Amino acid sequence: MTYCVAMRLADGLVFASDTRTNAGFDQISTFRKMHTFQQPGERLLTIMTAGNLATSQSVISLLEKRIHSDQPNLMSVVSLFEAAELLGETMREVVRRDNSTAGEASQVDFTCSMILGGQVRGEVPKLYHIYQEGNFIEATPETPYFQIGESKYGKPVLDRVLSFETTLDRAYQCALISFDSTMKSNLSVGMPMDVMLYRNDGFEPAYKVRLEADDSYYTELRRQWNKGIRDLVASMPLPDIGAH
Amino acid sequence: MTYCVAMRLADGLVFASDTRTNAGFDQISTFRKMHTFQQPGERLLTIMTAGNLATSQSVISLLEKRIHSDQPNLMSVVSLFEAAELLGETMREVVRRDNSTAGEASQVDFTCSMILGGQVRGEVPKLYHIYQEGNFIEATPETPYFQIGESKYGKPVLDRVLSFETTLDRAYQCALISFDSTMKSNLSVGMPMDVMLYRNDGFEPAYKVRLEADDSYYTELRRQWNKGIRDLVASMPLPDIGAH
Known part of the structure; x- marks a missing residue:
């Protein structure tokens, strides 16, 4: 499984992804799910992937390979919209190829989904x-x-807190809380996490980190959030359920 | 869609269910998903259902009908374990019947799942x-x-707050918060809600209510929770993302 979240805010963009991939519960590996394509001062495109890992990797590899070709590619497109079209087409191409090779009897789901963000x-x-x-x-x-x-x-926490005006550091904080809730409930989403912040017109990452499970800020945030939720519940009025 | 939660705690049991059923987004109805079978002083069994509504209703109707027969039934079983076996069997019977009538071409999912709680x-x-x-x-x-x-x-809120020692009123409060988070994110889960609390050795409901959307306690709880979460996020330390 995978969890990725990306935000488009007034100040810029926020990307966060986990790195766990698994086939069943005992074949667990760490793979990067966040990929950035950059042309300093000109464009920055970040792609995050979920779903079939072979498909995701093929799509990313084809996108990389074609940068040095005459075909339309991530460095030649003139807008993010065209880049999104290119991603969609490349994804369909890979899924079609693998479905036709595997044959109709195959039960494998070759699909994946992606988030694309950035600026041209x-x-x-x-x-x-x-x-x-x-x-x-x-x-x-x-x-x-x-x-x-x-x-x-x-x-739920994103829906309650996040708005277009949220600052990048606050949005990053919210993303970490959202990840903590997810990882507490689903073992197949796991650390480390990749995080990237992009500030408008920067054309390079404003902040980029691979966050390990023992990161001191993340650890402290998780502790305060867990305590905060418990204290909040304890502070709220109890229902009147009559005589005990 | 449906959302039901039930808890088995040191003091007793808590049941909560929504009442919305839908086929697509425009065919929405209200149906009770919580059913209680009671023999004063002797036994109380509460069943909540999710999944195919026709199957759920058939199972409940068969369980009711058989109470007045010589077949094993909810009033004749000598333990909750036997009642759970009976529910499982009745469910399989209905699904088998509907699957065989519909034929292999049918795309309908006739399955449902259930929660059974109570005391004999x-x-x-x-x-x-x-x-x-x-x-x-x-x-x-x-x-x-x-x-x-x-x-x-x-x-997530249940995982952070609920334990076996949680009191019934606090557990009811947590259930309402859990429902609020669910209804905020999924339109096909909706009010009113049915809630029932059971205290050990009571053999009758300790508290029972159909909660409407404008219920004053629920409204106040939602307001305080929403504000509390936002305040909590605002009170937590921001990450250092370097120069702005």
Whole structure:
């Protein structure tokens, strides 16, 4: 399983992804799910992936390979929208190839889904959610974040706190809380985490870190959040359920 | 969709269920998903259902009908374990019947899952989760609650706060918070809610209510929780992401 969240905010973009992949419960590995393509001063594109790992890796490899070709590629597209189209097409190409090789009898799900965010000079930063069918939607100020993978456990806190005006450091903090709730409930989402912050018109990461499980800020945040939730519940009025 | 949660605690049992059923987004109805079978002073059994509504209703109707027959039934079984077996068997019977009538071409999922809790005189209270296959597991002090239906959004708060020693009024409060998180994220879980508390050796409900959306306690709890979460996030340390 996987959990990735990305936000498009007034100040820029936030990306966070876990690194755990598993086939069953005993074949667990660590793989990077966040990939950044960069042309200093000109463009920065970050892709996060969930779903079939072979498909995700093939898509990323093809995208990398084609940068040095005459085909449309992530360095030649003139907008994030075109980059999203390219991702969708490349994904369909890989899934089609693997489905036809595997044959109809195969029960394997070759699909994956992706988040694409970044900025191409001349545009504002944009964020897209690319579905497993290859079509996609764009984040707006009313819906400033996307999740892929195991998204439900970590959604309530984002819905209550996050808005388009949230600052990048606060949004990063919220992402960590959202990850903590997810990892507490789903063993197949696991540390370390990759985090990247992008500030408008920076065309390079404003902050980038691989967060290990023993990171002191993350550890302290988890401790305060857990205590805070318990204290909050304890402070709230109890229902009147009559005589005991 | 559905959300039901039940808890087996040191003092007794807590049951809560929503009442929304839907086929698509425009065919929405209200149905009771909590059913109580009672023999004053002798036994109390409460069943909550999720999944195919036709199956759930058939199972409940058959269980009711057979109470007045010579067949093993909810009033004749000598333990909650036997009652759970009976539920599992009745569920399999209905699914088998509907599957064979519908034929192989049917795409309909006839399965449902259930929670059964209560007490038969001579035993301590017990709580079972009956899977769609008809097999089941029992709640223990280490795992004092079960959920069926749309369970993920409302799980983190239960995992952080609930323990076997939690009092019934506090557990009821936690259930409401868990429902609020779920209903905020999934439109197909909706008010009103049915809630029932059972105190050990009571053999009748200790508290029972149909909670409407405008219930004053629930409204105040939601308001305080929403504000509390936002205040908690705001009070926590921000990460150092370097120069702005």
